[in-house]
Amino acid sequence: MTTATDPVCGMTVDADQPGGGSHRHEGRRYNFCSDSCRKKFIAEPGRYLQSEVQVAKPTSPTAEWTCPMHPEVVRPGPGSCPICGMALEPRNVVVGDQPNPELASMTRRLWVSAPLAAATLFLAMSEMIPGAPVQHALGMRLSLWLQLGLSTPVVLWGAWPFFVRGATSVVRRRLNMFTLIALGTAAAYGFSVVALLFPSLLPQAFLGHGGMPPVYFEASAVIVALVLVGQVLELRARSQTSGAIRALLGLTPTIAHRLTPDGEQDVPLAEVTVGDQLRVRPGERVPVDGALEEGHSSIDESMLTGEPIPVEKNVGDRLTGGTVNGTGTFVLHADRVGQDTVLARIVAMVSQAQRSRAPIQGLADRVASYFVPAVLVASVLTFVAWAVLGPEPRLAHALVNAIAVLIIACPCALGLATPMSIMVATGRGAAAGVLIKDAAALETLSHVDTLVVDKTGTLTEGRPSVAAVKAYQGSEHEVLALAASLESSSEHPLARAIVAEAHTRSVELRPVVGFESVTGQGLRGTIGGELILVGNEQLLGDAAAVEQARADADTLRLNGHTVILVGASGRLVGLIALADKVKPEARAAVDELHRAGLRLVMLTGDHPATADAVAHALGIDEVHAEVQPSGKAAAIKRLQEAGHIVAMAGDGINDAPALSQANVGIAMGTGTDVAIESAGLTLLRGELTALVRARRLSTATLRNIRQNLWFAFLYNVLGIPIAAGVLYPLFGMLLSPMLASAAMSLSSVSVIGNALRLRRTRL
Numbered sequence: 001m002t003t004a005t006d007p008v009c010g011m012t013v014d015a016d017q018p019g020g021g022s023h024r025h026e027g028r029r030y031n032f033c034s035d036s037c038r039k040k041f042i043a044e045p046g047r048y049l050q051s052e053v054q055v056a057k058p059t060s061p062t063a064e065w066t067c068p069m070h071p072e073v074v075r076p077g078p079g080s081c082p083i084c085g086m087a088l089e090p091r092n093v094v095v096g097d098q099p100n101p102e103l104a105s106m107t108r109r110l111w112v113s114a115p116l117a118a119a120t121l122f123l124a125m126s127e128m129i130p131g132a133p134v135q136h137a138l139g140m141r142l143s144l145w146l147q148l149g150l151s152t153p154v155v156l157w158g159a160w161p162f163f164v165r166g167a168t169s170v171v172r173r174r175l176n177m178f179t180l181i182a183l184g185t186a187a188a189y190g191f192s193v194v195a196l197l198f199p200s201l202l203p204q205a206f207l208g209h210g211g212m213p214p215v216y217f218e219a220s221a222v223i224v225a226l227v228l229v230g231q232v233l234e235l236r237a238r239s240q241t242s243g244a245i246r247a248l249l250g251l252t253p254t255i256a257h258r259l260t261p262d263g264e265q266d267v268p269l270a271e272v273t274v275g276d277q278l279r280v281r282p283g284e285r286v287p288v289d290g291a292l293e294e295g296h297s298s299i300d301e302s303m304l305t306g307e308p309i310p311v312e313k314n315v316g317d318r319l320t321g322g323t324v325n326g327t328g329t330f331v332l333h334a335d336r337v338g339q340d341t342v343l344a345r346i347v348a349m350v351s352q353a354q355r356s357r358a359p360i361q362g363l364a365d366r367v368a369s370y371f372v373p374a375v376l377v378a379s380v381l382t383f384v385a386w387a388v389l390g391p392e393p394r395l396a397h398a399l400v401n402a403i404a405v406l407i408i409a410c411p412c413a414l415g416l417a418t419p420m421s422i423m424v425a426t427g428r429g430a431a432a433g434v435l436i437k438d439a440a441a442l443e444t445l446s447h448v449d450t451l452v453v454d455k456t457g458t459l460t461e462g463r464p465s466v467a468a469v470k471a472y473q474g475s476e477h478e479v480l481a482l483a484a485s486l487e488s489s490s491e492h493p494l495a496r497a498i499v500a501e502a503h504t505r506s507v508e509l510r511p512v513v514g515f516e517s518v519t520g521q522g523l524r525g526t527i528g529g530e531l532i533l534v535g536n537e538q539l540l541g542d543a544a545a546v547e548q549a550r551a552d553a554d555t556l557r558l559n560g561h562t563v564i565l566v567g568a569s570g571r572l573v574g575l576i577a578l579a580d581k582v583k584p585e586a587r588a589a590v591d592e593l594h595r596a597g598l599r600l601v602m603l604t605g606d607h608p609a610t611a612d613a614v615a616h617a618l619g620i621d622e623v624h625a626e627v628q629p630s631g632k633a634a635a636i637k638r639l640q641e642a643g644h645i646v647a648m649a650g651d652g653i654n655d656a657p658a659l660s661q662a663n664v665g666i667a668m669g670t671g672t673d674v675a676i677e678s679a680g681l682t683l684l685r686g687e688l689t690a691l692v693r694a695r696r697l698s699t700a701t702l703r704n705i706r707q708n709l710w711f712a713f714l715y716n717v718l719g720i721p722i723a724a725g726v727l728y729p730l731f732g733m734l735l736s737p738m739l740a741s742a743a744m745s746l747s748s749v750s751v752i753g754n755a756l757r758l759r760r761t762r763l
Contacts (some may be wrong), residue, residue, distance in 0.1 A: 005016075006031065006032050006037055007030050007032075007041055008032065008038075008040050008041050011657075013036045014087065015145060016579065021038055022038075023038055023042055024043060024268065024270045024271050029173075030322070036157055038700065041493055042431060047196055047225065048653075053130045054746070061233065064076065064090070065077060065079065065088035065089060065090055066089065067081035067083070067086055067088055067089075067158075069203075070083045071643075073088070075088055076364075078100075078101045078102050080161070080164075080165050080168075081387060082168060082174065082539040083171055083172075083174050083176070084174070084177075084548075084679045085102075085165040085166075085168070085169060085176045085177065085178040086177045087102040087106075087235060088102070089102075093142040100235060100328070102235060103232065103235040103236065105161070106161075106228055106231045106232050107232050108237060109157070109158045109161075109228055110158075110225065110228040110229060110231075110232055112153070112154075112157070112158060112220070113154040113157075113158035113224055113228055114225050114228075114229075116150045116151070116191045116221060117150075117151070117154055117221035117222045117224065117225040118217075118225075118337075119150050119461075120147050120150040120151045120154075120217055120218045120222070121218045121221070121222055123143050123146055123147050123150070124147060124217065124218035125218075126662015127365075127666070135172050137149035139573050144196050144215060144217075145196070146538065146575050147215065147217035147218065148192070148193065148196055148217060150217070150221065151189065151192075151217040151218070151220055154220075154221040154224050154225065155185060155189045155220050155221065155224060158224050158225070158228060159185055159224040159227075161179075161185070162178050162182050162185065163182045163185075163447055164180045164228065165178035165180025165182070166178045166181065167182070167701060168182065175372040175373060175376075176372060176713060177372075179372055179376075179422075180372065180375060180376075180406045180407065181223075181227055181406075181407065181530050183376075183406050184223065184377075184403045184406035185220050185223055185224060185405045185697060186218040187402070187404050188219045188223070189216070189220035189401060189747075191215075191216065192215035192216045192217050192220065192530045194213050197743060200615065212728070213553065214243065216399075216403075218399065219400075223407060230748045230749065234748060234752060238420045239448075239599040252269060252285065252287065252322050252341075252343060253269060253284065253287050254268065254269055254285040255268065255269065255287075256268075256269055256272050256276075256278050256288070256333040257278055257279040257280070257281070258272065258276050258277070258278055258298040259277040259278070259279060259331065261566065262460060264425070267569065269287055269288070270338075272287060272288055272334055272337050272701075273334070273337060274334055274335055274336070274337055275333070275334065275335075276333075276334045277293065277331055277332070277334075278290070278331070278332045278334055279331055279332075280297075280325050280329070280330055280331075280332055281325070281329050281331065282325060282326065282327050282328065282329060283325060284324075284325050285321075285322055285323065285324055285325070286299070286319050286320065286321050286322065286323050286324075286325060286332065287321055287332075287333045287334075288321045288332070288336060288337045288341055289318075289319065289320055289321050289334070289336035289337075289340075289341045289342055289753065290318075290319055290332045290333045290334040290335045291316060291317065291318060291319065291332070291333050291335065292313050292315055292316065292317050292318075292319055292330050292331075292332060292333075293315065293330075293331045293332065293333040294315065294330060295313045295315075295328055295329055295330030295331060296312070296313060296315070296324035296327025296328055296330060296333035296723075297312075297313055297325055297327065298311065298312050298313070298321060298325050298327070299308035299311050299313050299323050299324065299325060299326065299327070300324040300325075300441075301320065301323045306594060309443060310326050313330075314431060319332055320341075320342045320343070320751045321336075321342065321343050322341075322342075324345045342382050342684075352536045359667040371409075371716075375405065375406065375409040375720070376403055376406075377721055378724065379402045379403075379405040380402070380404050380407070380410075381501075381611055381724075382398070382401050382402045382723075382724040382725070383398040383399065383401070383402035384398070385398075385724075385725075386398035386401050386402075386725065392653075397732060397734075400734070401723065401724060401725045401734065404723035404724075404734075404735050405720055405723045405724050407723075408709060408716075408719040408720065408722075408735070408743055409716055409719065409720050409723070412431040415750055417705060417708035417709045417711075417712050418705050418708070418709070420708070420751060420752055420755035420756075421701055421704045421705045421755045421758060422439045422442070422701070422705075423755075424755050424756055424758040424759055425442060425697060425700075425701040425704075425758050426439075426442070426630045427759070427761075428697060428758055428759055428761060429442075429693075429694065429697050431698070431705050432690070432693050432763050433683065433684045433687075433690045433693065434681060434682075434683060434684070434690055434693055434694040434697060434763075435681065435682040435683075435684055436678070436680075436681055436694075437680045437681060437682065438680055439547070441664050441665070441680025442680075442681070442697070442698050442701055443698070443701070443702055443705075444645065444663050444664050444680075444698075445647060445664050445681070445695060445698035446695070446699045446701075446702045447645050448598065448645045448646065448647040448663065448664060448700040449597065449598065449599060449644055449645050450598065450599045450601060450639055450644040450645065450646045450647070451593060451598045451599070451600050451601070451646075451647050451648075451649065451691075452600075452601045452602075452603055452632075452635070452636055452639070452646055452647070452648045452649070452658070452662065453600060453601070453602055453603070453620075453647065453649045453650070453688075454602075454603060454604060454632075454650040455602055455604040455611060456493060456580055456604070456606070458585060458649050458650060458668060458688070459582060459583065459586050459602070459614060459618060459620075459688070460580040460581060460582050460586075460614065461580060461581050461582075461583055462492065463497075463580070463581075464493055464494055464497040464562065464579060464580035465497050465500075465501070465579060465580075466497055466498060466500075466501035466576060466577070466578055467556075467561055467578060468556065468561075468575075468576070468577040469501075469574065469575075469576050470549075470552060470574050470575050470576075470577075471573065472548060472549065472572050472573060472574050472575075473571060473572070473573050474574075475574060476574070477505070477507060478573065478574075479566050479573055479574035479575075479576065480501065480502050480505060480507050481502065481507050481508065481509070481510060482510075482527060482532050482534070482566055482568065482573060483498050483502075483564065483566050483576055484498050484501070484502035484507060484509055485509045485510040485511075485512055485525075485527055486512055486515065486523045486524075486525050486527075486534045487499055487514050487523065487534065487548070488509055488512075489512065489523075489525075489557075490523060492518065494562065494564065494578055497578055498564075498569075498576060498578070508567050508639070510527050510528065511527070512524040512526065512527055512532075513525065513527075514526050518535065518539055520578045521535045521536055521538050521539040522534050522536060522539040522564070523535060530568045530569045531568070531569055532566070532567070533565075533566070533567040533570050534564060534565070534566050534567075535564065535565065535606070536564070536565065536626075537565065539565075539567075540565055540567045540572070546565065546572065548572050548662065549563075549565060549572055549575050550576075551573065553565075553575060553607075554609060556605050557609030557610040558609055558613055559613065559616055560582075560613040561577040561580070561610060561641075562577070562578045562579075562580065562606055562607070562610050562616070563575055563576070563577050563578075563579060563607065563610075564576045564578065582614060582617060582618065583687065585618070585687055585688060585689045586688055587619070588619050588678075588689070589687070589688035589689045589691065589692055590618050590619050590688070591619065591621065591694070592689075592692045593691070595690060596620070596692070596695055598657075599622070599644075600620050600621050600622070600623050600723075601620070601622040601623075601624065601635075602614070602615050602622070602624065602637070603627050603631075603632045603635055603658070604621045604623075604624070604625055604626075604627060605623050605625075605626060605627055606625055606626070607625060607626065608623070608625035609623075611623050611625040612625070632648075632650075632657065632658035632747050633657040633658045633660070633661040635658075636658050636661045636662050637661055640661075640663070645663050646662050646663050646664075647662055647663060647664040647665075647666055648661070648664070648665055648666065649666040649667075649668065649688070649691060650665075650666075650667065650668070664680050664681065664684060665680050665681070666680070666681045666682070666691060666694070667681070667682045667683070668682075668683055679691070681694055693763040696761070696762075696763050697761065697763055700761045701758060702754060704754060704757065704758055707754055708751045708754055708755060710755070711747070711750060711751060712747065714752060715747045719743060719747075722735050723735045
């Protein structure tokens with residue numbers, strides 16, 4: 001049980017079911033033991049908030065921190081990942097620029113370390129210039145002591161997080177890039193301290209010209225500064241990937257105009273509840289999800305769909321929180337608030353997707369698991385080779401090159417290659433009306449060769465209307481009355497259309513006894529003592545009765561109409577024809593998907609003639625009609641067994657099994673919650689053109705990940721031999737640890753920059 005403290009009396013109450021209810025004040029939720037305490041608080045909140053009673057604060061949305069590479073790692077606060085050493089980041093994004101303690105810490109260390117490292121480098125370089133003023137003024141010995149003093153804060157304070165992470169990696173047997181950084185920096189600095197303080201302890205092979213041992217204070221300090229530069233740039237880039245979520249969060253207004261019996265009140269958005277009536281004025285954003293109850297206007301829904309053209313809204317139409325009202329004033333009936341709104345669910349799903357892992361990440365993980373131990377071995381071999389075969393002082397050359405191998409081989413770029421691209425792509429998709437639920441779906445979509453689509457709500461608008469009513473016994477009024485009475489208990493779009501037509505014609509609905517829905521066939525129930533059947537031919541069963549309407553039904557179906565038969569006590573009463581318009585953009589989207597190499601298959605429970613008419617109009621490759629809901633999943637399984645990679649686009653509850661069976665499930669944002677939860681991708685407005693955008697985003701993202709991985713692999717393949725000194729016999733070239741550190745940081749920056757290019761991808 002979660003407990004809280006009553007701010008008025010100080011009693012402990014059940015936070016989940018407070019005895020006196022709860023109240024929101026300035027964004028916080030307070031729980032009360034009794035209604036009297038709640039009323040006292042509402043009357044004088046300042047009095048009780050200033051008292052000594054400890055008010056239970058709500059859980060912060062940023063209370064949990066996680067690793068972008070290992071989302072299974074969750075901590076109650078900032079820190080580093082015990083697996084890869086990367087800085088943790090908030091699991092949930094909140095509106096506004098939130099301080100990043102890790103970024104602040106690394107930036108502070110960089111600002112202190114950079115000038116000290118630069119001064120150390122200047123002193124070290126001056127020693128190499130004969131007759132340099134600094135060398136004459138200070139002397140060699142004093143110059144070395146100054147380098148020790150300048151580099152020590154950099155190594156022991158600036159690099160402290162790297163040593164902690166490196167030690168953690170050894171203890172946990174999870175070697176990572178910080179293992180190499182810590183070893184390289186500690187080796188360079190530790191050797192230099194021993195060389196300066198206790199030169200007599202060093203072997204003769206370490207001594208250079210003049211009997212002075214070489215020191216590498218400047219290398220250790222500059223390495224730390226350059227790694228800090230890379231960390232700051234990485235953390236800043238990672239924070240930018242949450243920009244799309246913050247932009248979405250910033251779309252909701254903070255105040256709503258609630259209508260009450262006493263007039264209109266401005267209340268904080270957190271206090272809006274289901275059932276409230278809210279007034280929305282011209283130019284304002286819609287505060288929550290609901291239905292337009294009074295008035296009309298045009299709504300800019302580009303934040304959901306990416307389409308700039310406003311959509312006309314009239315009484316009864318759905319409105320989404322965060323969209324922008326045009327020139328009209330209207331009253332909204334709130335039915336989804338808080339975390340239940342479309343916008344809140346989008347934010348949650350995008351945030352979850354940014355933490356998910358693409359299958360291609362497994363390649364990077366497998367390589368990394370062998371890579372760090374291999375680098376350690378390469379470093380040891382480099383040391384041995386230079387100690388045995390290198391020029392004098394051999395051990396000094398061996399140490400420098402071994403350190404260079406450790407530093408340049410840090411797998412920073414390899415670790416960032418996949419998660420950076422995924423994080424940027426999910427934000428880019430949300431801005432384009434494509435909500436990505438997990439990274440695996442985004443990657444798989446680029447490999448899909450077959451797209452299976454439902455008809456109603458996917459290819460068609462999903463808002464059917466009654467086109468014709470034909471009576472074979474009695475009147476059209478009677479046919480409509482029987483059908484609408486049964487259909488009033490159904491949530492199917494066709495049912496709603498029939499009921500709406502009955503209301504339009506002022507047809508009175510009749511009580512139904514024993515209502516039953518027959519999957520894939522229709523409805524049955526008793527009205528006035530007669531068994532009424534409303535559905536297809538299979539439901540009616542009597543061949544003679546069905547034959548009477550066959551000619552009319554076939555003609556209507558050839559025109560793309562859906563035909564529903566109405567029977568009573570074994571006789572055919574009449575039929576109802578419904579028309580569901582094909583979406584205006586469907587043909588262009590189908591053509592574009594064909595150009596992308598996809599084969600389109602339609603699965604529908606509708607009659608073959610109706611399905612064929614729609615398929616012919618749109619250019620669908622293959623049609624399967626009269627398919628039961630369970631049959632859709634079976635059909636997709638057959639396609640998969642034939643070697644196809646299948647994506648399924650649907651919007652209804654009956655599509656959920658098929659969406660789960662498909663390699664990639666794609667839900668229409670206008671569909672049911674069950675369909676959306678079953679899918680890996682959601683097209684927010686339910687338009688197939690968004691599927692084209694999703695396909696392009698998938699292709700661009702996978703290409704970007706491959707570029708990053710190849711760059712990281714190639715960089716290490718070339719960098720490690722050069723750091724080991726393979727160019728020395730031919731060109732006399734050696735790679736200093738400082739240059740190795742700069743190259744390592746540059747590789748990470750390059751991967752980050754390449755991933756951020758996805759924000760500008762044309763979809």
